Amino acid sequence: MASDHTRTAILNAAERLYADRGFGDVTLRDIVAAANVNLAAVNYHFGSKDELIAELFVTRSLATNRERLNELRNAEEAGGGRAGIDAIFRALVGPTLRGCLGPSSEGSTAARFMIRASIESVPPIRRIKNREVDHLRKFAAAMRRSLPGRAEADLYWALHFALAMAHHTIRERERLTKLSEGVCDLDDVQGIIERVVAVSAMALMGGEAKTKAPARVAARDAR
Amino acid sequence: MASDHTRTAILNAAERLYADRGFGDVTLRDIVAAANVNLAAVNYHFGSKDELIAELFVTRSLATNRERLNELRNAEEAGGGRAGIDAIFRALVGPTLRGCLGPSSEGSTAARFMIRASIESVPPIRRIKNREVDHLRKFAAAMRRSLPGRAEADLYWALHFALAMAHHTIRERERLTKLSEGVCDLDDVQGIIERVVAVSAMALMGGEAKTKAPARVAARDAR
DNA sequence: GATAGTTTCATACAACTGTTTGAAATGCAA
DNA sequence: TTGCATTTCAAACAGTTGTATGAAACTATC
Secondary structure: OOOOHHHHHHHHHHHHHHHHHOOOOOOHHHHHHHHOOOOHHHHHHHOOHHHHHHHHHHHHHHHHHHHHHHHHHHHHHHOOOOOOHHHHHHHHHHHHHHHHOOOHHHHOHHHHHHHHHHHOOOHHHHHHHHHHHHHHHHHHHHHHHHOOOOOHHHHHHHHHHHHHHHHHHHHOHHHHHHHOOOOOOOOOHHHHHHHHHHHHHHHHHOOOOOOOOOOOOOOOOOO | OOOOHHHHHHHHHHHHHHHHHOOOOOOHHHHHHHHOOOOHHHHHHHOOHHHHHHHHHHHHHHHHHHHHHHHHHHHHHHOOOOOOHHHHHHHHHHHHHHHHOOOHHHHOHHHHHHHHHHHOOOHHHHHHHHHHHHHHHHHHHHHHHHOOOOOHHHHHHHHHHHHHHHHHHHHOHHHHHHHOOOOOOOOOHHHHHHHHHHHHHHHHHOOOOOOOOOOOOOOOOOO
16 A cells, blocks of 8 residues: 555656657656656566556546446437437547547646557557457447447448547647648537547448438449 | 669568567667678668668658559549549548558568558658648649538548548558458458548538538537 | 779677666554 | 564666777779
């Protein structure tokens, strides 16, 4: 037990430094200097550098996943076991985008850390991300309940594209601002979420009316 | 001039090693060992490790960009100055997806290197990517010509989402296979391209008929 | 075949990395 | 206070990294 003071000081300093300068050029010595603790404290409290990074990422990651599942559960309860497809996508990408975008994310170390984690891909984080399959399957299941007739492949492709748009927007938000010369407002988080949700739903629906039968989205006029 | 033998041996070995094991844990010593050349040869021929990586990436990157612009030009000429929106997206994501996906990409070192470069983000590569704004603006211009009435923001968001889907598919292709338990066929490159193109077009069109007036895609029922 | 320029080589360099060690300090129970 | 366990600390360790050096080998020109 004890005071935990050193432990949390390390966690805070590490999160801030990694967020600001990336995993690539932050050493344990940088961290302990910022935390005002001894170099050996990291290995004493966490075992290794990788385990420190893993703990940082797992904490934030679990929080996001909890938020997602909360939103999903609420949507399904509101719909009597079946959530609308929009609500499902909103539960999937909303928490991540809200957490990492918008003016508040500039100040939040947690947000900047997660952005960094999505840009640089270090081994300990990759290992954790690979365990997220079960979590995503829950969203696939919700989609299946919501649209029983849909082809499995279309389901997963839509899920995949939703995550693609969300993560890419977080990763490349600066580039998008520069590319569009400020025309794309990265601070309008709710607008972005609805945009991603709408496109994801269209990816699944093939641009047809929401309640209609399956519509293939793929291979039309090849080239 | 001279034989260039050493130079190209380094380039080949480096590309293969980076493709296989990532930038993180391939050292210059690994490279020169695989290339059967002296350690000092890298600094002699390239100046530094970062310049070697940069040269590798620039070469492949320019090739892709050339291919993209070729396809775009062809599409615009075929349409008398105005390419169809599908053709524009196809020119944008086609070369990248064809290069990095499909059974052939397993064998191609170049493809595996570019996949690696899109997963790990090292400083020299990031610097080059940031100079790609001009290149992407050409596609924005083509979209503008194709659909003069469209709002600028919608244009850039669709462009952004197209790249998002393409790159995310490349980055996470293994995860998607595992997640979907093989239901998503990552070897059907043409099918994937058409899927991405269709969704991108829908992102821009808002699910309405292709020739209709602007349709906002964003903020409907917030939450 | 001597000369000048290029390329290769073995080796050293200097710095930095995460981790370990063993002793000192601290906190807490009896 | 005594004793015991936890925590901190300075120092060193062992290994790796990219880069620099200066001599040797080569190549082509005159």
